[in-house]
Amino acid sequence: MLVSLYNAATGMNAEQRKLDIISNNLANVDTTGYKKQRAEFQDLLYSSVREAGTPTAQGSTLPTGLYVGHGTRLSATTRIFTLGNIEPTDNSTDLAIMGDGFFQVQMQDGSLAYTRDGSFKMDANGRLTTSDGLLVIPNIVIPQNAVGINVSPDGIVSVSLGDGNIQNVGNLTTVRFLNPAGLKPIGNNLYSETPSSGNPTEGIPGQDGYGALQQGYLEKSNVDVVKEMVDMIVAQRAYDINSKTITTADEMLRTVSNIKR
Numbered sequence: 001m002l003v004s005l006y007n008a009a010t011g012m013n014a015e016q017r018k019l020d021i022i023s024n025n026l027a028n029v030d031t032t033g034y035k036k037q038r039a040e041f042q043d044l045l046y047s048s049v050r051e052a053g054t055p056t057a058q059g060s061t062l063p064t065g066l067y068v069g070h071g072t073r074l075s076a077t078t079r080i081f082t083l084g085n086i087e088p089t090d091n092s093t094d095l096a097i098m099g100d101g102f103f104q105v106q107m108q109d110g111s112l113a114y115t116r117d118g119s120f121k122m123d124a125n126g127r128l129t130t131s132d133g134l135l136v137i138p139n140i141v142i143p144q145n146a147v148g149i150n151v152s153p154d155g156i157v158s159v160s161l162g163d164g165n166i167q168n169v170g171n172l173t174t175v176r177f178l179n180p181a182g183l184k185p186i187g188n189n190l191y192s193e194t195p196s197s198g199n200p201t202e203g204i205p206g207q208d209g210y211g212a213l214q215q216g217y218l219e220k221s222n223v224d225v226v227k228e229m230v231d232m233i234v235a236q237r238a239y240d241i242n243s244k245t246i247t248t249a250d251e252m253l254r255t256v257s258n259i260k261r
Helices: 003-027 225-257
Strands: 037-043 046-050 066-069 072-079 086-088 095-098 103-106 112-115 135-137 146-151 156-161 166-171 174-176 184-187 190-192 201-203 212-215 217-219
Touching (some): 003 037, 003 072, 003 225, 103 174, 146 212
Parallel strands (some): 095 217
Antiparallel strands (some): 037 072, 046 066, 095 212, 103 112, 103 135, 112 190, 146 156, 156 166, 174 201, 184 190
């Protein structure tokens, strides 16, 4: 059977996977703190018909070999952590990280997860939480008699009280990873650490390479719609060309099967 049939099938499968990734990027174009993914491909094994460098009868060696490839596959999805657009919200509990870093939140099982989504809320006890009710770490508790909240670029959270006094209620910190691309996305705008990401290193926003906090703003998705549309067209054309390869290989096989008629 022609190898090209299987090569084209791997190409169609890879382009389908690429389209899945593009569609996910486009679906999250308005997701707060979403970081786009990029598909990466690898060629598959090669059949060696003739090795380069093989000695010949004239005492020289073959300058080139003869290798037949067996297609391609999706090898990885790399998440791009460039800064997304920063959008004003006029909400005092919305925070954007202007650079490197992640907020820490506590999951229901007590473990920690990490997010760039700073659209925080307050629960009935005044605790700062995510939209899903997960506690922000370090815990920040807003007093019941607070009339205003202020978050400084370095994470100091203070409140204005009804009597006119200012009270410091805690310090927000952020964490960085040596390899943020190694983080595992777990949905709900959250990531969990993996052996590839390394351990989180906690720091003060705005210092030592940690991004400063910006109150009243949210970081939007970093998806470039035009770039995704171009990638989608390229994937569609590559898929189409691979399907034509299958058609051509089928016609060649038909020609062979009709020779003895």
